[in-house]
Amino acid sequence: MNLLSLYHFFAGKASDKQKEAIKRWAESSPDNYETLCREKKIFDAGILLVDKKELSQKENAPLLYKLINYTVKIAAVVLLVVVSVTIYKYQELVKKSEVLQTILVPAGQRINIILPDSTFVCLNSNTKFSYPSVFATNNRKVKLDGEAYFEVSANKNKPFYVHTSKGEIKVLGTHFNLEAYSNADVFKTSLFEGKVRVRVKGNNIYLKPDQMVCYHKNGKIHLETIHDYDQYRWREGLICIKSAKFKDIMKTFTKYFGDSIVVQNKEVEHYKYTGKFRQSRGVINALRLLQKDAPFTIEQDEDKQIIYIK
Structure with a gap:
């Protein structure tokens, strides 16, 4: 009226x-x-x-x-x-x-969203992401428990903050990948374009493009140059493994597929593998590929909720 x-x-x-x-x-x-x-x-x-x-x-x-x-x-x-x-x-x-809206991404899935300020976010498996329907007048704050790729819309008057259980990211406009699972041992921020400030345990670290900072559970922080970009191809549905131990590969499979994997065959724990797996083909297909190089068998419980490596 x-x-x-x-x-x-x-x-x-x-x-x-x-x-x-x-x-x-x-x-x-x-x-x-x-x-x-x-x-x-x-x-x-x-x-x-x-x-x-x-x-x-x-x-x-x-x-x-x-x-x-x-x-x-x-x-x-x-x-x-x-x-x-x-x-x-x-x-x-x-x-x-x-008032925050929360998105929960189930195992084996990815979700793309556009925030109120036109920022693009791609959320990985087993991720919890919270954001307001309208950003405040002087800043843009979101919360993440999981992994996400951001293309932040530039606005020098409204910095963009990502809060996690292990650290905080501040940007004005940039492209970066953030891995911040609350139950993981490592917190990683990788910058592709622009500039970010990573605040972790009282330390402020400023990244340049093609740099990654890792914070480990033991308190160690190290900065390195990104040489392998395959690790970020999860946005394409690819799980890229490079010279990883078998037990670490199983952790990765659990993260992406959601299946509980129990390794009973101790002989394969130190087996290393390099390769790519298509997430859409499922965990059994990925394990079949590993079987070509490692001696183990696959069994599942009656409900097919647990996979045993024997």
């Missing part, structure tokens, strides 16, 4: 047809009724700005004086409306920025 129509109604200047239209609009939804009540309070507050006694004493004043007085009155009401609406919108923005 047009605000001018409402104020015309409040001032007693509306026709019967206009009154009926406003009545139907107000009764059509609780939000409309709330708006009507709120604007009525604003209108009444504006009317109180004018001293009615003073106006009555000047009924015989020249027409120009009455016109100026009326104009001042309307200007005061309009000013109050503008201020009130601005405050109301700001409060609504604050409320929305505090």
Whole structure:
């Protein structure tokens, strides 16, 4: 409903047809009724700005004086409306920025989303990601437990923060990969474009493109140059392994496929492998490929929830 129509109604200047239209609009939804009540309070507050006694004493004043007085009155009401609406919108923005939406990505799946500021995010398997429906006025904050690739929309006035259980990332506009599973031993941030600040255990580390910082559970932090980009091809559905031990490969399979794998064959624990696996083909297919080079058998429980390597 047009605000001018409402104020015309409040001032007693509306026709019967206009009154009926406003009545139907107000009764059509609780939000409309709330708006009507709120604007009525604003209108009444504006009317109180004018001293009615003073106006009555000047009924015989020249027409120009009455016109100026009326104009001042309307200007005061309009000013109050503008201020009130601005405050109301700001409060609504604050409320929305505090309410987080959460996405849970199941094992074996990936999800792409676009945030309210046009930032692109690709979420990996077993990831929990939280973000507001509307960002605050001075920053953009999200939460991550898992792995995600970000293409952050540039905005020098609103830095972008990613909070995790192990550290915090701050950027203005950049492309980077963040691996921050709360139950993992390693926290990794890899930068492809732009600049990021990684804050972990009181340390601030600034990355340049093609650099990666790793924070280990034992407290060690090391910075290195990225030479192998295959590790980030999870966004394409590829699991890329490079000279990894068998037990570490099983951890990776659990992360991507979600299956519980129990290694009973101790002879294969130190076996190393380099190769690529298509996630969509499933864990059994991946294990079959490993069987070509390592001597082990595959068994599953009756519910096919646990895989035994024998």
